[in-house]
Amino acid sequence: MSQLTIRKYQPADRETLIDLWTIVFPDHPPHNEPEKVIDTKLAVDDLIFVATLGDRIVGACIAGYDGFRGWLYFVAVHPQCRRGGIGTGLVTHAMACLKELGCTKVNLQIRAANEAVAAFYKALGFAAEDRISMGAHTERY
Numbered sequence: 845m846s847q848l849t850i851r852k853y854q855p856a857d858r859e860t861l862i863d864l865w866t867i868v869f870p871d872h873p874p875h876n877e878p879e880k881v882i883d884t885k886l887a888v889d890d891l892i893f894v895a896t897l898g899d900r901i902v903g904a905c906i907a908g909y910d911g912f913r914g915w916l917y918f919v920a921v922h923p924q925c926r927r928g929g930i931g932t933g934l935v936t937h938a939m940a941c942l943k944e945l946g947c948t949k950v951n952l953q954i955r956a957a958n959e960a961v962a963a964f965y966k967a968l969g970f971a972a973e974d975r976i977s978m979g980a981h982t983e984r985y
C-alpha cells in the first residue's frame with residue numbers, strides 16, 4: 845500500500861483537489877465553489893493541505909490564522925478512504941503548522957446535525973464550547 849503523505853497544495857494539484865472537494869461537498873453554495881475557494885485562499889496565504897497516497901489526492905483541508913485564532917475549513921477525505929486515519933493526519937498536520945505560526949487555539953464550525961463529524965473532532969481532542977456562532981455576509985455593508 846502507498847504511504848500517506850501530507851503536504852502543502854501545489855499548482856499541479858488543482859484539478860484533483862477540485863474533484864475531491866466536489867465529491868465530498870456536492871451541495872456547496874456558489875460562494876464555496878472549490879475553484880473560487882482555492883483562488884481566494886491562495887491570494888491570502890498558502891495554508892491548503894493535501895493528503896496523498898502515491899500520486900492520488902485522498903484528502904485535503906484549509907487552515908487559517910488571523911494572528912489570534914486558527915481555523916480549519918473544508919476538511920475532506922475521499923469516501924473510499926475513510927476511517928483509515930487520513931482525516932486525523934490532515935488535522936494533526938494543519939494544527940502543527942498553525943502552532944508553528946504562533947497560533948495557540950484553533951476553532952471550527954460544523955453543522956449541529958453532523959454527529960459523525962462531531963465524533964471525528966472529539967476524537968482529535970476538540971470540544972464543543974458554550975458560544976453562539978454568528979455570521980454576516982459583507983455584501984450588505
Ligand SMILES: CC(C)(COP(=O)(O)OP(=O)(O)OC[C@H]1O[C@@H](n2cnc3c(N)ncnc32)[C@H](O)[C@@H]1OP(=O)(O)O)[C@@H](O)C(=O)NCCC(=O)NCCS
Nearest residue numbers: 918919920921926927928929930931932960961963964967
Ligand atoms: C470527517 C472526515 C474528514 C473524517 O475522515 P477520516 O479519514 O475518515 O477520519 P479518521 O479515520 O482519521 O477518523 C479518526 C476517528 O474519528 C472518529 N470518526 C471518524 N469518522 C467518523 C464517523 N463517520 N462516525 C463516528 N466517528 C467517526 C472515529 O473515532 C475515528 O477513529 P476510528 O476509525 O478508529 O474509530 C471524513 O468523514 C469526511 O471527509 N467527511 C465529509 C466531509 C466533512 O463533513 N468534513 C468536515 C466538515 S469541514
